[in-house]
Structures are given as C-alpha cells and as structure tokens.
Amino acid sequence: GENVEQHPSTLSVQEGDSAVIKCTYSDSASNYFPWYKQELGKGPQLIIDIRSNVGEKKDQRIAVTLNKTAKHFSLHITETQPEDSAVYFCAATPGGSYIPTFGRGTSLIVHP
Amino acid sequence: SAVISQKPSRDICQRGTSLTIQCQVDSQVTMMFWYRQQPGQSLTLIATANQGSEATYESGFVIDKFPISRPNLTFSTLTVSNMSPEDSSIYLCSVEEQTETEAFFGQGTRLTVV
Numbered sequence: 557g558e559n560v561e562q563h564p565s566t567l568s569v570q571e572g573d574s575a576v577i578k579c580t581y582s583d584s585a586s587n588y589f590p591w592y593k594q595e596l597g598k599g600p601q602l603i604i605d606i607r608s609n610v611g612e613k614k615d616q617r618i619a620v621t622l623n624k625t626a627k628h629f630s631l632h633i634t635e636t637q638p639e640d641s642a643v644y645f646c647a648a649t650p651g652g653s654y655i656p657t658f659g660r661g662t663s664l665i666v667h668p
Numbered sequence: 669s670a671v672i673s674q675k676p677s678r679d680i681c682q683r684g685t686s687l688t689i690q691c692q693v694d695s696q697v698t699m700m701f702w703y704r705q706q707p708g709q710s711l712t713l714i715a716t717a718n719q720g721s722e723a724t725y726e727s728g729f730v731i732d733k734f735p736i737s738r739p740n741l742t743f744s745t746l747t748v749s750n751m752s753p754e755d756s757s758i759y760l761c762s763v764e765e766q767t768e769t770e771a772f773f774g775q776g777t778r779l780t781v782v
Contacts (some may be wrong), residue, residue, distance in 0.1 A: 588768035621733030654699045660710045
C-alpha cells in the first residue's frame with residue numbers, strides 16, 4: 557500500500573516569512589495529492605490539491621509542487637500570517653481510489 | 669461541497685462503556701468513512717461505511733469493537749464499544765463524492781476515556 561512521509565513535524569516561523577512542508581510517497585499509481593489544514597477543534601479542510609499531470613499549482617499565498625519522478629510534493633506558504641497557524645496534512649490517493657493515505661502532519665506556528 | 673454535522677463534539681466516558689457518534693451529511697453521498705486521530709498523530713482509516721451492508725474494516729479494526737451503521741446515503745454512526753483509555757482519541761467522519769477528489773470532514777468527536 558501507499559506510504560506517505562511528511563517533514564518537518566513542527567515548523568516555527570516569524571510572521572511574513574515563508575514556510576515549506578515536504579512529503580514523499582511510495583506508490584507510483586498515486587494520482588491525486590491534496591493538502592489539508594486542521595485548526596484546533598475542527599476537522600481537516602482542503603486548502604489546495606494537485607494532480608499527477610501538473611507540476612505546480614498556486615492559489616494566492618499558497619503553492620504546491622509535484623515531482624512525480626522523485627515521488628515528492630511540497631506545500632509553500634508565502635507571507636505567513638498568525639492565522640496560518642494550524643496542523644497541515646499532505647495525502648496521496650491512488651488512481652481510481654476514494655481513500656487517501658495521510659502524512660503524519662506538520663504543526664505550523666507563525667509568531668506575530 | 670458537503671456539510672457534515674458530527675455529534676457529540678466531545679465526551680468523557682467511563683471505561684467499559686460504549687459511545688455512539690453520529691454523522692449527518694446535508695446531501696446524499698456515495699462514500700462515507702470513519703477515521704481515528706490519536707493525539708499528535710495522523711488520520712487512520714477505521715472503516716468504510718457501506719449503505720445497506722456491513723462496513724469494510726481496515727487492518728487492526730474489528731466490527732465488535734467499532735460497529736458502524738449506515739441506514740441511508742446521508743447518515744452513519746460509529747460506536748466505540750467496551751472503551752478503555754487507549755480509545756481516547758478524536759474520531760472523524762468523512763465523505764467523498766468521487767474518486768481522487770476532496771474529502772470533506774466533520775468537526776470531529778474528542779473522546780476521553782477515564
């Protein structure tokens with residue numbers, strides 16, 4: 557089955573800095589790579605996703621890159637704000653599947 | 669998108685008892701799932717809730733411990749049976765409408781077993 561590794565487990569930055577979270581996956585059949593943000597007391601919520609036929613996707617301050625050959629993908633947040641503080645999960649979903657495999661999560665702390 | 673209402677949001681239970689968690693979706697959905705999220709850990713799939721038939725459990729999870737019902741396409745329940753402190757966790761309901769698409773989550777049930 558799929559195995560997703562996520563680093564770092566904790567990331568502390570100053571407001572305005574950039575934050576990068578990296579994930580690797582093992583199953584070459586994975587085609588869909590979502591990123592979720594989980595705030596305290598809430599369920600995870602999708603913030604951006606990318607499919608295997610795309611190398612990069614951007615949505616305002618958030619971008620995701622995918623290297624299918626190397627089987628890794630990354631989340632980039634620019635100009636971080638205190639409200640970006642949360643736990644971020646990457647995931648990989650094999651083609652034809654409903655079920656993602658999640659990384660272990662990164663706790664992002666943005667200091668004002 | 670789907671809006672999910674999950675109840676209760678939190679509970680403190682005595683060991684040996686059972687708790688039933690409810691998940692209500694605002695629209696009919698194909699797939700419903702139950703996850704466990706232990707403190708500081710990732711999301712682990714417990715089972716797929718199948719409408720009108722027995723749930724499909726992942727390795728390490730059994731029906732006697734986590735019975736699941738799904739009477740229709742908008743509602744499911746997860747019961748945590750004969751609880752022990754090791755069952756203290758966040759339990760999340762999730763739905764997906766198509767393969768390889770966004771998963772929608774309820775707000776979670778934070779369970780503490782004492």
